Amino acid sequence: MNYVILELKDTVKGRVILTMRVLxxxxxxxxxxxxxxxxxxxxxxxxxxxxxxxxITDAGDIIGKIDDFNPDVVVHAAAIKDPDTAEKDPRMAYLVNCIGVRNVALAAQKIGAKMLYISTESVFDGEKRAPYYEYEKPNPVNVYGQTKLMGEQITMSLIKNYxxxxxxxxxxxxxxxxxxxxxxxxxxxxxGEKVVAGADQYSQPTYVDMVADVIAKLIDTEYYGIYHVSNSGSASRYEFHKAVLEYLGMDDSNLIPASDVNMNRPAVRQRYVAMHNLALEATLGIKLPPWEEALRMCLDKMKSMNLVP
Ligand SMILES: NC(=O)c1ccc[n+]([C@@H]2O[C@H](COP(=O)([O-])OP(=O)(O)OC[C@H]3O[C@@H](n4cnc5c(N)ncnc54)[C@H](OP(=O)(O)O)[C@@H]3O)[C@@H](O)[C@H]2O)c1
Structure with missing residues (x-):
């Protein structure tokens, strides 16, 4: 492991955490x-x-940039994440979500860096109607999910420490x-505008700051493999937005529940997808709170930043 010792930061239970270079x-x-x-x-x-x-689709450019910084860890979060954009332009989705991943992985491979690839619940079809474990078989239902699953496979085939x-x-x-x-x-x-939100499109709304904290802990370890990271519980898009308005004390009469999960959008949606965080709990002992609690924390933060009323 090519740790760069810039500073000794902390000692937890006798373990010294060394500062790494993270791209x-x-x-x-x-x-x-x-x-x-x-x-x-x-x-x-x-x-x-x-x-x-x-x-990231420009192999020479991205490999050169990663090489120049010479990181110990590459965290790859760039992607086309909108399923409709991916469905309308599969060629572009493939270029960014697959060839882009290959380029980043080749760069990480060349310098022997760990790589953390961000994937999605959309690798599952949601037909199970119960939360998925890490070991269950993916079966994406749209181009976005297919390209993200290919990104996983590319990462696993090129990187040992993923x-x-x-x-x-x-x-x-x-x-x-x-x-x-x-x-x-x-x-x-x-x-005063109307907002239409899927009443039968269920997921696990998850606070991105909590995910980021988990990732920060994970990259300090050598416990490689596949992780699901989600707040517990589940909600439809409608329930999620209703909870936001309720917490902010706003009128929700213009929030309209839509019963068709696909709402005439180009990409097929799963009605219900949820995940168990088995690997995370077993490896780092981290249990994430229910989404409602996480949402309150996020909205408090947004209020303190004057982003919401
Ligand atoms: N948001 C969600 O609900 C969600 C759920 C599950 C998984 N994910 C995954 O989480 C990751 C991050 O998503 P996000 O929500 O943060 O998405 P986001 O806000 O749309 O950010 C995507 C990032 O990717 C960059 N990017 C897109 N195409 C690029 C290209 N060709 N070259 C270089 N950079 C490019 C964007 O840069 P520009 O400034 O150029 O646009 C932006 O920095 C993705 O892998 C996504 O699949 C997201």
Whole structure:
């Protein structure tokens, strides 16, 4: 392991935690920014803030950038994450979510870095109607899920020291405000506009800061493998947005439940997907709280930043 000893940071139960160099892709996004915030507390960070810092589909460019920084860990969060965008342009989704992963993985392989690849609950079809374990067989139902699953396979085939972290629907205050699911809907309701949300599309809304803290802990270890990371419980998109408005004391009469899970959108959606965090609990002993508690923490933080009323 090529730890770079810049500073001795901490001693937990006699274990010395050494500062590592960590490169994060997708750092202009919701998750990437949260990961940078969490990881930079203990490590030296190089944040690649999306296409402004170079396109991951350009092999020479991304491999050169990763090589230059020579990280101990590469956290790969960049992706096309909108299922409809992926469905409408599968070629582009494949380029970013598969060829992009290959390029990042080749760079990590070349310098012997650990790699943490961000994946999704969308690798599962949701037909089980109960939470999935890490060992269960994926079966994606749309192009987004297919390309993210291929990203997992590419990571596993090129990298020995890999972490794959599958995530459900994320919320938080980081990333681009125009893409933020809380800010977008609160803004519309404030302006008197209607918001339609799936009443039969269930996931596990999960606070991105909690995911980022888990990732920061995981990369300090050598417990490689596949992890599910989600807040407990589940909610439909409608229940989630209702809970947001309720907590902020806002009128929810313009929040309309939609009964068709697909709502005429290009990509097929799963009605119910949830995951057990078996590997996380067994390995790091971390149990994440229910989504409602995590949402309250997030909204308190957003209030303190004057992002929501
Ligand atoms: N958000 C969720 O609910 C959710 C759920 C499960 C899994 N995930 C996974 O979590 C990861 C991060 O998602 P997110 O919610 O943070 O998405 P996001 O806010 O849309 O951020 C995506 C990031 O990827 C970058 N990116 C996209 N195409 C790129 C390219 N060709 N070259 C370089 N950078 C590129 C974007 O940069 P630009 O500034 O150039 O756009 C941005 O920094 C993804 O792997 C996604 O599949 C997300």
């Amino acid at each position: 994060v892709t997708g750092a202009s996004g919701l998750l990437g920014e949260a990961i940078c915030n969490a990881v930079q507390k203990n490590h030296e960070i190089r944040a690649l803030k999306g296409r402004a810092d170079g396109d 972490f794959i972290v599958r995530l459900p629907l994320l919320f938080g205050y980081t990333g681009k405000p125009q893409d933020n699911i809380i800010l977008k809907n609160v803004g519309k309701i404030k302006n």
